[in-house]
Amino acid sequence: MIPGAAGWAWLAFLLVSSFAGVSILLLALLLVVALARARARGVREAASAAARPVLHKAVVEYLAGSSAVDVIRRYLAKQRGDVVDALTLFQSTVGGSARDRLCSLALDFGIVHQWCTEGESQNVVRRRDALTRLAYVCSYEPVRRVADEVLLRATKDLDEEVRLAAARGLLQAGEKRAVASVFDLAIGPNLLTRVVLAEDLRRHAMEICADLVPAVLRSENAARIRGVLELLVAWERAIPLDDVRDFLEHRERPIRLLAFRLVLLVPANFITRLALIRALNESDQEIRTLAVIAAGRLKLTDATAELARCMREGDLDLARHAAEALAAIPRGLEALEKLSSSDDPQTARTASEALARARSNP
Secondary structure, eight states: OOOOHHHHHHHHHHHHHHHHHHHHHHHHHHHHHHHHHHHHHHHHHHHHHHHHHHHHHHHHHHHTTOOOOHHHHHHHTTOHHHHHHHHHTTTTTOOHHHHHHHHHHHHHTTHHHHHHHHTTOSOHHHHHHHHHHHHHHTTSHHHHHHHHHHHHHHTTOSSHHHHHHHHHHHHTTOOHHHHHHHHHHHTSSOHHHHHHHHHHHHTTHHHHHHHTHHHHHTSSOHHHHHHHHHHHHHHOSOOOOSOOHHHHTOSSHHHHHHHHHHGGGSOOOHHHHHHHHHHTTOSSHHHHHHHHHHHHHTTOGGGHHHHHHHHHHSOHHHHHHHHHHHHHSTTHHHHHHHHTTOSSHHHHHHHHHHHHHHHHOO
């Protein structure tokens, strides 16, 4: 029999009441779980707070030369995270033999192996944390033997922070294979990675320039050539390359721009000097300006006439750079004296200002 309106209302009331009851029960259950978790977290935090000063004292005594690790070992089973935190707390403040003792302790307690496992976790945050910690302890050779393969694989990780941490860990060893792997990562498509790793690779500059850079520069891969040139320019130090003439006249403008910045850092041979002088007549103003600066820094006497033309024909910025270049070149002051009498007001003023600066700073 089909119920009447009162029956439908009663049925709806029962359903709503049941739903409300179940909701209240679920809320109560969630509240109990939240309270239990909060209590457990409070217990853990209290235990950590109590353990922290004890562990810190034990680690400091161990770093100072004590061989007793019983206190640290006692906490290892139940409060492993606190032990890890106590060991890594000092990673930015200790070095030398004390750092080796810290790394040895992490290895003996299985913490290094734990980080190796976490370094290949599916959780990216866990991977980042583990690889960052591994990068520090890899200064210790026994740790490198354990972590080397993990770090090499991590340089191919999809996450940039993981790749950077792995690269820095590999460079701790300074081994040829590790340096080559990090160099390959640094000249890849990611500019931020290159900027960050440039400083870490600087101390391996001679080895890299001797063994790795020439092969890339001889290739036809413009992207990798550009990456190498950006890395070399970032080092801002003398680079033992035979010749950069090919890149001063490269078909791709970004590579040419980098080459003109790099030319100041490499020995300038006859071919390179000729390429620079030719570039003083470039239609590209940025390249022409870089060539002017390089001619002055390298004191190219043969460029005097071209620099004078840049002063007469170029805009104010180019004219000033050309005047500074002439002031640095032997016999360049003679050219500036002639240009200071030019009929063109800009040329005359720029030459006179450069002459005044040169004479006040002999």
